[in-house]
Amino acid sequence: MHSADGTKPPSPAADGRRFREVLGNFPTSVVAITAGGPGERPEGMIVGSFTSVSLDPPLVAFLADRSSSTFPRIRAAGRYCVNALAADQEAVCRAMATKGADRFAGLDWRPSPLGNPVLDGVVAWVDCVIEDVLVLGDHHLVVGRVHDLRVESAKTPLLFFRGGYGDYFSPTAMVLDRLVGW
Template sequence: MTIRYVREFKGFAGIRLESDDIGTADDPSIILLHGFGQTRKVWEDVAVGLEQAGRHVINVDLRGHGGSDWSSDSRYGFDAYVEDLRAVLGQMRTRPVVVAAMHSGWIATAALAEDAATLASGLILVDPPAEKGGQTVRAAAETVSASLLQGLAKPDYDTKLLDLFHVDGTGERLSVAAPHINIPVLLIRGALGSVEPDTASPAFVAAFPDVEAIDVDGGGLLVNAERTEAFNGLLIDFLERKQPRFIPEYRSGSDARTLRDAMGCFATGITIITAHAADGKPIGLTANSFTSVSLDPPLLLVCIANNAGSAETLRSAESFAVNVLQIGQQPVSNLFAGKGEDRFAGTRWEVGEYGAPILPSSLGIFECTRNALHEAGDHFLLVGKVEKASFEPRRDPLLYFRGKYRRLHFT
């Protein structure tokens, strides 16, 4: 039995985007984007076929189309659609494959330009028009609408968008974007669907690092609707090769490696703990085992390995600082995680108000006095009373997950 319900997303400037959510959310996800002059109904048979092949399908109406809001302030520019898609991707629980027809292929390419690998796991372009020489948005939409009136579905869109979706400069923008989209890409063309076959293959497609291209003989105007079986076969073949379905395989055990990898599933920020040695020399080390303990009194805790080079100094330090790192401090994190280097020689630092060295370029700084120390296996827990906290609200945190540095994605 197919699981289906209507799902809403919040798009750019708060616009409501309506979609069909089909299948089980634990299966690999696919987002379907129709072309202008269509609605999500044009994907109906494709969506069912994908769901039957074990995929979770999100079939979206673009703004100004079908069940999605029609913009009251006529926001139908190219960037509005790009930001809509980025908003939808940001609300997904997993990284989906994006399937985009016609001019939606342009939108998807621009949306994935900066951080494709964090937003999506694949991109499939269906009959994207050439940046130059191809049909205009209005011509394409009106041609499709005529086809839809012959039996595929009833056209349902705000005609104002055809004049407001400006594409000037799009070709250059897509050519710049494509080389940075480092996820698998598939181009599917309906061989008979192109009004101008010589210009049907967009120039930017060749710039994708990992791209395949397939022509569907007899594809007609809407290859996904008129050759659904062949189209689905191509989609599923690509998906099984590039994003195969899998049964979750949980590793278990009590050994140190398994425990370390399991702990790595918990994403954290990164800190540098600093203090002064007895001879006045500044010391510091990188740590991600850090947490708030109490607000009244203000206490925090850091976890230090017994074999760390700075461990003995931190055991006896009467004051120390916790410097929470921002995304520009990855080199500093690496420096303070290494051994045998003068970590402070090339690092900007100063003495804080309570005597500990601080790194003033950090996202946040907690200056502490020693409150308690607890032994805990091969580590010890250093509890500090926060005497002063400072932070820079315009910076973003440096994150750590599964042994790699990460950064936030904001929707």
């Protein structure tokens, strides 16, 4: 719909609850962003906003909440590894998302070529050097230049959808009780 002068009127602002409710219908992959490694305290955080950006040069990106206490340490490292969690790694996801805890307690990992933690059991990993960080609203857009990457297993990835975790082969794991009546 256009106004008389041919311009589009601004869309009504969505409140936070409605925004989350609608966008929760877009499944997102769950990845652990890790940094540090041998001789350094490993750092890690969970994000649901990882994407490829460019093939030439190879760039990827993720979004980090500006209120994150972990992201400044990852940014200071200047490098990170994206670990695509497998569908059977919900417990790893929850451990890596716990504030104030040792997020690596009980987790097995090995250093990536850049020295970042690669978590055991992941689907794939992408090792990056931070290329750029932009502030967009309440998040940082973190662009990384890909240094190395590898597929680790044929497992299905962990997804977040409509407030629950699961994979695309077992929809019953995705909190179907919220769909009753839809």
